[in-house]
Amino acid sequence: MLGRKIARHTLTLLVTALLGGFLAATLVRLAPGFDSDEAQLDPHLNSESIQALRAERIEQHNIYRFYLHSLRRAAHGDLGTSISLRQPVSELLRQRIPLTVRLVAFGLLLSWAGVMGLALSAAWLRVFAYDTLATLITGLLLCIPAAVLALLSVLWSVPGALAIGLIIFPRDYRYARNLLAKAYGLPHIVAARAKGLSELRILFWHVVPVAGPQLLALAGVSVSLAVGAAIPVEALCGLAGVGQLAWQAALARDLPLLMNITVLVTLVTLLANSGADVIGYMWRDQRA
């Protein structure tokens, strides 16, 4: 069963990559200005070279052939060249991925530390005023656009990772709190409390194992939220990561670059969701 689950997720990833790649290639091919090539205007080229360049362009008119050509190049690590930055896309991604990974990882870590701390304490204490205050804070954070939080982090000289954490925190907190509250209402947990088990023991032995797989799935989803939050944070905080690259590509209508980033981000988020799903399944399977 586990093998089938992993195979299904792998197949989904593969199909998404191929479909996403095809969509990306189609959009790049149909984008205005695809047929124009500055190289053909180079006065140093002779007529044969210009003819060869034209022939190469004509060959790429067929979308399927263009896609296969792009796929072949991608297999060799060539993701094309950025129109606006005039650098290979793979090189740009290689330079910027480490910063985004660090930013997203720290953001997730901070957010989940806050989520678990607040949700567990709210579920454990069960004090109305505490719960209301936590709900108010998260409600207020939900009403502020992510880009404004990024701007405020610049104003207050707060690290970008904290801004990402604050963007994800209210979204995750609501689900985590509901999951924990639901787990606390289960009959065997009510019975455990009636028998006089300590609150800590109930929490870590009975509540967390029940809510664990769903919390893990939530963690998988929050990767997607964190990657999305990286765009305004990197763009407005001046951090040279993939989010800033995507924003610059969007402003410059640099479709080859933007498409590659989008496919990459889709794969990363799908991988995170699939990973969380498989680990959650293993957890449930082990408990059963």
Add this chain to the structure above:
Amino acid sequence: MSFWRKLACAVLLLVLGISLAANWLAPAGYAKQYREAAGAPPSRQHWLGTDDIGRDRFARVLYGTRISLLLAPAAALLSTLLAAVIGGLAGYLGGVWARAAMALTDLFLSLPWLFLLITVRAMLPLNVSPVFSVLVTFFILGMLGWTSAARVLCSSAATLRDSDFVKQARASGIRGARLFCIHVLPNLKPVLYAQFWISIPAFILSEANLGILGLGVAEPLPSWGSLLKELEGLVSVGEEPWKFVPLALLVLVVTSFQLVLSKQDEVTA
């Protein structure tokens, strides 16, 4: 209706009413420049001061609120209609249709929302007229925001498909589009209403994000996104606090929507 929900409704109506009265409250308009008073602080003539090129900030906030508050519901309507057609039909038809529609929604949902928005926005020309940029921005929100609603509607429609009254209608000879439009769709109304209202604050926030990133409504038309872009130039929070008025208004409106929606969430849960 609880006190807080009544208050939230009153706040929304008040803000909408004031923004609709922008023509009377700020007759000079949002684009008129007072060149001698560029970047001026609040005064009797300009209640919220002027921006860097001398436009009255109060007028811009009023007109920007009007644009955001009128077009976000329009985008929500578009996305709800798309969700009803795609999700509702997929759930009603079931089988391979439902699986295909859900695979498509999963693919959309796996992409970070902001990434999807800026990618699609970048596909379209950026140097367009201001009015066209407003329409494009909210049209994109409407066209892309249907996925999560479609998922809810698909499962609701699938439940209705197997219900007794639909089986009876089918047995009495009603089929196809007539069965869907007369018997299934009206029963999806509560979910459709809920999805419509939930989408509005989400779209308001998305437009604000796009505007701050420079991919939203084009100048000189104001929107909450373009008004919040002014915060980019601030050196400290206490320096020009009146620049935070659009943010305060946005938070007030979105909070009011959240309070009004607290009941709607139960419908979709």
